[in-house]
Amino acid sequence: MLHIITALGQGGAVRLLADLIAHGSSGVAHQVVSLTNETPFFDLGDTPVTTLGLQRGQLSPRALMRAAGTLRAASPDIVHAWLYHGNLLSTLLPRHGVPLLWSIHNTTLPRAGSRVMTRLINRVCSPLSRWVPWRIVYCTEAARKFHEEAFGYDSARGVVVENGVDFSAFRFDPDRRSALRAAWGLGADSLAIGCVGRFDAQKDHETVLAAVSLLKDPRARLVLAGAECTADNPRLTAMVQATGMAGQTLALGPVHDMQAVLSALDLLVIGSAFGEALPIVALEAVANDLPLVATMVGDVAGLVLDPAHLAPPRDPVALAGAIAAALPLAVDRASSSRMAARRDRIRQAHDVAMTVDGYQELYYAGAAAGRARGRNGLPHP
Numbered sequence: 001m002l003h004i005i006t007a008l009g010q011g012g013a014v015r016l017l018a019d020l021i022a023h024g025s026s027g028v029a030h031q032v033v034s035l036t037n038e039t040p041f042f043d044l045g046d047t048p049v050t051t052l053g054l055q056r057g058q059l060s061p062r063a064l065m066r067a068a069g070t071l072r073a074a075s076p077d078i079v080h081a082w083l084y085h086g087n088l089l090s091t092l093l094p095r096h097g098v099p100l101l102w103s104i105h106n107t108t109l110p111r112a113g114s115r116v117m118t119r120l121i122n123r124v125c126s127p128l129s130r131w132v133p134w135r136i137v138y139c140t141e142a143a144r145k146f147h148e149e150a151f152g153y154d155s156a157r158g159v160v161v162e163n164g165v166d167f168s169a170f171r172f173d174p175d176r177r178s179a180l181r182a183a184w185g186l187g188a189d190s191l192a193i194g195c196v197g198r199f200d201a202q203k204d205h206e207t208v209l210a211a212v213s214l215l216k217d218p219r220a221r222l223v224l225a226g227a228e229c230t231a232d233n234p235r236l237t238a239m240v241q242a243t244g245m246a247g248q249t250l251a252l253g254p255v256h257d258m259q260a261v262l263s264a265l266d267l268l269v270i271g272s273a274f275g276e277a278l279p280i281v282a283l284e285a286v287a288n289d290l291p292l293v294a295t296m297v298g299d300v301a302g303l304v305l306d307p308a309h310l311a312p313p314r315d316p317v318a319l320a321g322a323i324a325a326a327l328p329l330a331v332d333r334a335s336s337s338r339m340a341a342r343r344d345r346i347r348q349a350h351d352v353a354m355t356v357d358g359y360q361e362l363y364y365a366g367a368a369a370g371r372a373r374g375r376n377g378l379p380h381p
Helices: 012-023 061-074 083-091 116-128 141-150 174-184 205-214 234-242 258-264 280-287 316-330 337-350 352-372
Strands: 002-005 031-034 049-051 079-082 100-104 135-138 158-160 191-196 220-225 249-253 267-270 292-295
Touching: 002 012, 002 061, 002 083, 012 280, 012 352, 031 061, 049 061, 079 083, 083 100, 083 116, 100 352, 135 141, 135 352, 141 158, 174 258, 191 205, 191 258, 191 316, 205 220, 205 234, 205 267, 205 316, 220 258, 234 249, 258 280, 267 280, 267 316, 280 292, 280 337, 292 316, 337 352
Parallel strands: 002 031, 002 079, 031 049, 079 100, 100 135, 135 158, 191 220, 191 267, 220 249, 267 292
Antiparallel strands: none
């Protein structure tokens, strides 16, 4: 397997890539090409990683030549491209009959908020989808439907493999909760409301900050975790000050120990304005028996315990109401039968083993297609 991915920082797609490597068949060897020079945030084991050193929105002949050389040396049975930028780069490389798998992990791309280059690449990939990729894999049916109906992606090549997580790895841990809350300076009566995601217009931290401020609850603390969610981010600092949340916000930046963070929180908010399909962190919250509030974007609605815990995007008042409605669930969540029932129900469809099996079926089917064209393929397990 040769994976081509935009970057290797903290994010749902990279989390999934790490899980495919960690939980997949020992008979499948992986190699990764990253468009940027980021150090892998998640553990990729001894997987070889080639970085192309590109900046956001940049493409260079030297980077293409290096990617082509890596592909030639690896001689893979399948190329798996990730996200729009990886999908486009993969079309520019000479594959000599190696089947190509595209993967898409979001839904909408509105003009307000999404990047111009990303929208342009999506428009270019749409007609290419009819003849370049062997298959296009989406993480939810909503993502597939939107791309095929709104953007014109080839429906004959689309398949869905839904996201999954290792539920046992994210179990609620009361000891780690106590230790981390003490490190954060939170008292026993503090309400830790989390928002996990990179600082980006899609995640809409401004609306989340405004919503928590509207609670007018002195016990509330908003815990931000993700790339650029730091005190030295001037745009985030301006948002915090504008919403009056300066004394109630903890900006942690990227966090590796997500089990501890989720255990320490009392509630998780996904306030995304657009684009979400099925966030990995939402599944991790379910595994942790953590109450979840979300905007009605993508397929996250099936993960909340009550419709009252949903709000329209970009609506701080509605989101504040949803948070207030869910906060009572934070008490004794580890013993809540509703939380446990939700965890068991969601696990049946979103355990990481099912997701890995779905991708590996595609990998082996693609290898078989390659063999039919005269290439040597992977033996089927």
